[in-house]
Amino acid sequence: MENKKYANMLIMPELDSAEKRLFPFDILSVLRKEAPVRYDRTRNCWDVFAYGDVHRVLKDSRTFSSVRGAAAGQNLLFMDPPKHTQLRDLVNKAFTPKAIQELAPRIQSIAEQLLDQVTGEEMDIVSDFATPLPVIVISELLGAPKEDRAHFKRWSDILVESAEDVSDEAFQKITEKRMGAMQELTLYFKSILELRAKQPQDDLISALLKAEINGEKLTERDLIGFCILLLAAGNETTTNLITNGVRIVTEQPSIHSELNLSPETIPSFIEEVLRYYPPIVAIGRIATENTEIGSQTVQAGDQIIIWVGAANWDESKFTDPDKFDLHRKPNPHLSFGFGIHFCLGAPLARLEGKIALQALLDRYNEIKLQTDQPLIPIPSSFVFGVKNYPITFVQ
């Protein structure tokens, strides 16, 4: 069993309370200014905060490897070239922006159906809307039966959870939980793959079974790893993008009014939500050789955590980074990563985000946060979002 402590499974000491994790950006900005690259002994890793350094680490995939604690199994995210290139080219064949764009009418109708089920003048954005939407989209895309969606949600939650604290017991507990979910998922996808191999359908799993490059097909292991990755990488991130977008319109009502007047600004709104409240705030790498980052010397084998949540608020790259600017252009945020591992699901996430926010704004006015219950941040140091976002609205 994997028992090495990987820093991206542990909470950074500066973000050790719920309150801090509900809004970590000021803390991250202070860290960036005081020590743009620093070693944290409690987590045994380097933290990199400045835009230029974060960008460079993402870009230089030879010096900064992605092969690390495969907590979510053997998949693209944890591979280096040449295996990564080969696998990514294969899955790209089935996961094209065109194939994604064709999903728009279906995503729209799922969004409308979810909102139709809301009665009264209040709802919890997370559980009523932002969670089911991507889970339904991914399970339909993969071709998984409808009755399995609740399992999908449970599995994807476990795959992105962090340890409760830095103790060995907490780490052991989360590792065991993840291994359990991985085993269940592997068996689950194995059975679906067998069914589709016998009887192909019009779904992603059938397309992946067919995809080949130079006569090479995906192995069963890679196929299962990829399906699991889609759940782990695509669900909670998209839930958080939608919820973080609603959070902005409630925190800054002038943005809501502007969106109502100019709905064509929704795509640029989504980009700015991605920059300002990134669903993934930190990404891990391992140094493959001794190298310098900023003024620090990193040794081969060191763990490096790069902070997208700090880079996106770096004033050397963005004018007035703490201002939510609906018209920010260009907006070179790093929220989908950069380079060879750039998010494969970015077109899908952007499309879902756009349709979801448009559907909400079309229906509701005066969206307000209900302030009588505390917001609970997601217990992870690399995901930014809340578990609940109760709102009231006027239809």
Ligand code: HEM
């Ligand atoms: C707003 C939502 C999303 C965000 C913020 C996000 C963010 C990211 C980031 C930062 C990476 C790069 C990680 C690294 O460099 O180690 C990544 C990779 C990836 N994402 Fe996303 N993601 C989102 C949605 C999705 C969706 C909807 C899917 C698929 C259904 C998806 C599938 C993937 C895959 C397969 C990779 C691995 C690509 C590779 O290693 O070559 N993501 N994502």
